[in-house]
Amino acid sequence: MKDTPRFWLTFALLFALSIAGAIWLNKGTDARLFAPLISLFDRVEHFLAEVFLEDAPTLTGPDVVHGQQASDIRDSASPHSLHTHTALADDHTANDHQVCGRPPTKGRTDTGTVLVYKWEDENGRTHMADKPPPNRIANVTDISGNKRDFTYQILTTAVELPINFQGQIHAGSKRMYDTWHFFLGEKNLRQSRITLKIIDQRQFDAVRAREWPNSKPVAGFYMPSRNEAFVRYDSSRPDRALATSFHEISHLITASHLGPTAPWLTEGLAEYFETMDVSSQSGTIKPNTQHLRRLSSSSVPSLGDFLRQDRLQWNGPKRDLNYATAWSLMHFLMQGAPGMYAIKEVIEGAHAHSCKPFSAVSALDKAYPGGLLKLEGDWRKWLAANEATEHQT
Incomplete structure (x- = not known):
């Protein structure tokens, strides 16, 4: 495909339009006059991913998982729950240390780059520039044609997506x-190889019984040693499989960049992205109403005690509350400054100490203005006011 005249003609036209748009638009420029170009970016981004991805996204048939017998294990999770978790210490993120032994992935800067940042301001106006905006998470497009973010595969068996x-x-x-x-x-940033294996209940139970024979039912899990995520698929609720996929992909990206990570951080990010609603090439992070209900009817732990939990404590009797608390803290911090910059600083520190001892709690205490005491007050006030809103990304 890549050697055809049609491919090169398409690439040349899109590249020329992209370069022109990047030159014309300076930081903060109102992009309404360039709406056709913006629309073009949105429509062709997925196409370009298919063309340039070194490992093209793949949907395979029923030969992905072999030789597995149906299990009698059944999911006992609540039918309205988006995502359930194991109660064991060796759950789907406890072995993040395994990523430390993997060969390094390719750096995004290993190839040329021409980046365009697109975002909406507080008035709903769309802007494009060659530099990131302040206080916004922009849509980043590499118009050089080099896909450096990730490669991915979706492998299926006995399901029709x-x-x-x-x-x-x-x-x-x-x-x-x-x-x-x-x-x-x-x-x-590093390239991540994302491999999702989406399988039906019987196959999923067989895989889980083989990999974690004593675990409780889950909707999905990530295996750092193989860099694979398994997702259970129910044809009546494909939205659940999508939410679980986002959750596990978040774990994969976090582990790839940070290695072993404090439960509140890795689970907070995964829970945050789990509720993402994707429309065209944009995303809306929605409040998790199930977590909000749980938090409103529970005694929320002190922030210090919550942040200092290890994985075994996390998966104790208050496991569900821990996930809800992690989501709420991350959603609060990611709503804007100063929280989003505090999380940024924590993640920068964790990255600098990847696979080495690092206190995310101390880093958060230093990063948030006023420390953990001020953060807890702001967060609890936000919770009490029920001020969780949608985030655009």
Whole structure:
């Protein structure tokens, strides 16, 4: 495909339009006059991903998982729950240290780059520039044609995914990487290889019984040693599989960049991205109403005690409350300054100490103006006022 005249003609036209747009638009420029160009970016981004991805996204048939017998294990999770978690210490993120032994992935700066940042201001106006905006997480497009964010595969067996599922996974993964672009900057990001295995209940139970024979039912899990995420698929609720996929992809990206990570941080990010609604090539992070209900009817732990939990404590009797608390803290911090910059500073520190001892709690205490005491007051006030809003990314 890449050697055809049609390909090169398409690439040349899009590249010329992209360069022209990048030259014309300076930081903060109102892009309404360039709406056709913006629309073009949105329509062709997924196409370009398919063309330039070194490992093209793949949907495979029923030969992905072999030789597995049906299990009698059944999911006992609440039917309205988007995502359930194991109660064991060896759950889907406890072995993040395994990523430290993997060969390094390719750096995003290993190839040329021509970046365009697109965002909406507080008045709903769309802007494009060649530099990131302040206090915004922009949509980052590499118009050089080099896909440096991630490669991915979607492997299926015994399930038929909705026609738009693959596009949503790609767009959602890109939105997560745009956020990580804000966290770490261009030079520190690495390519991640995302492998999703989406399988039916019987196959999923068999895999889980083999990998974690004593675990409780889950909707999905990530295996750092193989860099694979398994997602259970229910044809009556494809939205659950999508939410679980976003959750596990977040774990994969976090582990790839940070290695072992405090539960509140890695689970907070995963819960935050889990509720993402992808429309075209944009994303909306929605408040998790289930977590809000749980928090309103529970005694929320002190922030210090919550942040200092290890994985075994996390998966204790208050496991569900821990996930809800992690989501609320992350959603609060990511709503804007100063919280989003505090998380950025924590992640920068964790990245600098990847696979080395690092206190995310101390880093957060230093990063948030006024420390943990001020953060807890602001966060609890936000919770009490029920001020969780949608975030655009």
